[in-house]
């Protein structure tokens with residue numbers, strides 16, 4: 094199946110498989126990828142991946158693994174064995190954890206994209222201070238992105254507000270997957286570091302993760318179409 098030529102990843106943040114599939118019934122796998130996160134996966138198990146693959150979708154399995162190296166390597170291998178397009182870990186798990194995950198994929202010649210979460214887009218400076226990081230989010234994102242890159246990651250999850258700095262630091266081909274995307278008219282919800290879809294691509298994001306602005310819209314297809322229009326696609 095040809096890879097979709099789109100930066101859009103729709104977050105299927107639903108409490109059950111039926112609701113997620115009702116949404117994907119209305120999406121076209123040529124126009125977007127989909128993301129399965131903790132809630133949906135914990136409720137539905139790997140079956141959700143089988144069903145989405147059968148419908149032609151490439152899947153980002155967003156379970157943000159963060160554990161000792163051996164455990165994370167096994168979890169990343171299991172995700173890749175399910176045939177997902179992308180999987181993620183927390184860069185805060187450190188170099189040995191990320192290297193172990195990369196090595197496990199290489200040993201098995203598995204080509205799933207492996208990326209690391211830097212600083213969650215729901216966090217602002219004061220949240221970092223509370224966990225002992227007395228830095229601006231950008232400084233911590235740069236620190237973790239550099240570590241992720243030299244630990245063998247294909248890219249990072251960050252806010253689009255940091256994408257330009259990471260393009261300079263890590264290059265164009267290093268993936269910058271950016272949630273916290275809010276079309277001009279929508280609310281920020283619990284996100285703190287947001288940009289619009291067009292601003293995010295302009296800033297250097299390679300992929301845009303979009304959840305509620307599409308999934309909670311009264312007409313999700315119209316919302317997706319408006320984003321595509323904004324991106325001139």
Ligand SMILES: O=C(O)c1cc(=O)[nH]c(=O)n1[C@@H]1O[C@H](COP(=O)(O)O)[C@@H](O)[C@H]1O
Nearest residue numbers: 104155212213214250272273302303304305
């Ligand atoms: O890894 C992620 O996808 C992620 C990282 C991050 O820093 N912030 C973030 O919002 N996400 C995910 O991106 C999606 C954003 O959804 P909305 O805020 O509804 O657009 C959710 O599924 C989050 O779990």
